Amino acid sequence: MLSDARIDSLRSDTPGCAERRHFNHAGASLPPRRVTEAIVGHLMLESTRGPMEAAARVTDELAMLRTNASRFIGAEEGEVAFGGSGSALWGSVFAALPPLRSGDRILIGRQEWGGNVASMQRAASHAGASIEIIPCLDDGSVDANALSAMLNDKVRLISLTWLPANGGLINDAEAIGRVANAAGVPYFVDAGQALGQLPIDVSKIGCDVLKAAGRKYVRGPRGTALVYIRSKFLETLNPGFVDVSSGPLVDGKVELRKDARLFETSEAPISLLLGLGEAIALASELGVEAIQARIAFLATRLRKGLKCISGVEVRDLGTKQSGLVSFTVEGISASVVRSKLAEKSISIGANGVPYTPFDMTARGLQEIARASVSYYNTAGEVEDLVDAVEKIAKDAIR
Structure with a gap:
C-alpha cells in the first residue's frame, strides 16, 4: 500500500506535478527527477568525455537495466531487447516470422492496436492471407472459448492487445495464452499500457512475444521500449535486418546472436536507456501490486x-478495468474536450479510430476522451477533473 506520505514524496520528486494535473499517463507519464537526472547526467558526460567513452563507463548500469527489466516481467535476461519504439520492435519480430502463404489466418482481439494491425494487414494482403477478429464476451473482452473454436492448421498467429488504448478494458491474456499454447500457435501480446501498471509474468501469460513502451506507466523517457522474445521461439525467427552487433561477419559468414538482442542495433541512446533503468528501478521499489491497487x-x-x-458517458468495457478511463461529452468532440481541459492545466488524451480501428468501428465511436490515472495522482486532482468536465458538459448544452 502506498501511504499518503509516500505519494507526497513521489509528487515532490516529479516537477511536472507543480505545473499541471496530468491524466495522460497512457500517452506518456511525467518522469520522476531521478529519470531526468540520469539522462541529463549522461549527456553531460558525453559532452566532456565523448559518447563512446561515456558509454564504456556505464556498462555496469546497462547490465543492471537488462537484469532488472527481465525480472520485472518474469523473463530470462537473454529474452529481453530494447529499442526506440514498441511498435517498431513488434513489427521487426512480426516481419521475422516465416512468410505468410495464401489461405493462412491471423487471429486478433477486437481491440488490437492500430499500428500492429497495419503491419499484419500489409503482410496478409500481399500473401493472400486473412486477419480475423476473435469474438468478444458480453463485457467486451476477448473470448478465449470462441478463439479455441476458430483454430485450424491455417492459423499462423494469435495477437492480443492486453489493455486497449481506447479505454479501461483488461483482456484475459493468460486465458488466450492457454488456448494458443495448447494449439502450438505463436502468441504475441501488446503490453504497452500494462508495463508499470499491472504485474507481468510472461511465463504465466504464455506469450512468445511481448512488447511495451517505456514512456507510459513505468514513467521512463520517450523513445524507449522493450520486447520479450521467448528463447525457444527466437530460433524460429529470421530477421530481415542485422548489423555488426546482431549479426557480425565471422570468417565470411553472418553469425546471428542467440538471444533477443538479435533485434537490437549496435547504435543506442545510452542516456535514454539509463533513464529507463531508473524508471524500472523505481517501479520495482514501489511494487507493481501496490501501484495497481492505487491506480484502481x-x-x-x-x-x-x-x-x-x-x-x-463513460465508454469503458470490461469486468476488470485499468487506469484508462474513456468518456464522451454530448455535443462536443473529444479533441475539443482535451483542449478545454488543457486551458485549465489538466492534461488528458483523445483517441480516434486509427488507434483501435476494429473496436471503435464495432461500437460506432469516432473519438473518445481518455483520462488515464497513475499512482501519484491524488483524489483532489480527480475531483478537479470531474468538476472541469462537468462545466464543459454544461456549457455544451447551453
Whole structure:
C-alpha cells in the first residue's frame, strides 16, 4: 500500500506535478527527477568525455537495466531487447516470422492496436492471407472459448492487445495464452499500457512475444521500449535486418546472436536507456501490486464521478478495468474536450479510430476522451477533473 506520505514524496520528486494535473499517463507519464537526472547526467558526460567513452563507463548500469527489466516481467535476461519504439520492435519480430502463404489466418482481439494491425494487414494482403477478429464476451473482452473454436492448421498467429488504448478494458491474456499454447500457435501480446501498471509474468501469460513502451506507466523517457522474445521461439525467427552487433561477419559468414538482442542495433541512446533503468528501478521499489491497487482506487473514483454528470458517458468495457478511463461529452468532440481541459492545466488524451480501428468501428465511436490515472495522482486532482468536465458538459448544452 502506498501511504499518503509516500505519494507526497513521489509528487515532490516529479516537477511536472507543480505545473499541471496530468491524466495522460497512457500517452506518456511525467518522469520522476531521478529519470531526468540520469539522462541529463549522461549527456553531460558525453559532452566532456565523448559518447563512446561515456558509454564504456556505464556498462555496469546497462547490465543492471537488462537484469532488472527481465525480472520485472518474469523473463530470462537473454529474452529481453530494447529499442526506440514498441511498435517498431513488434513489427521487426512480426516481419521475422516465416512468410505468410495464401489461405493462412491471423487471429486478433477486437481491440488490437492500430499500428500492429497495419503491419499484419500489409503482410496478409500481399500473401493472400486473412486477419480475423476473435469474438468478444458480453463485457467486451476477448473470448478465449470462441478463439479455441476458430483454430485450424491455417492459423499462423494469435495477437492480443492486453489493455486497449481506447479505454479501461483488461483482456484475459493468460486465458488466450492457454488456448494458443495448447494449439502450438505463436502468441504475441501488446503490453504497452500494462508495463508499470499491472504485474507481468510472461511465463504465466504464455506469450512468445511481448512488447511495451517505456514512456507510459513505468514513467521512463520517450523513445524507449522493450520486447520479450521467448528463447525457444527466437530460433524460429529470421530477421530481415542485422548489423555488426546482431549479426557480425565471422570468417565470411553472418553469425546471428542467440538471444533477443538479435533485434537490437549496435547504435543506442545510452542516456535514454539509463533513464529507463531508473524508471524500472523505481517501479520495482514501489511494487507493481501496490501501484495497481492505487491506480484502481483512483480510476474507480474517476469513473463514478464522470457517470454522475449529465451529458457524459463513460465508454469503458470490461469486468476488470485499468487506469484508462474513456468518456464522451454530448455535443462536443473529444479533441475539443482535451483542449478545454488543457486551458485549465489538466492534461488528458483523445483517441480516434486509427488507434483501435476494429473496436471503435464495432461500437460506432469516432473519438473518445481518455483520462488515464497513475499512482501519484491524488483524489483532489480527480475531483478537479470531474468538476472541469462537468462545466464543459454544461456549457455544451447551453
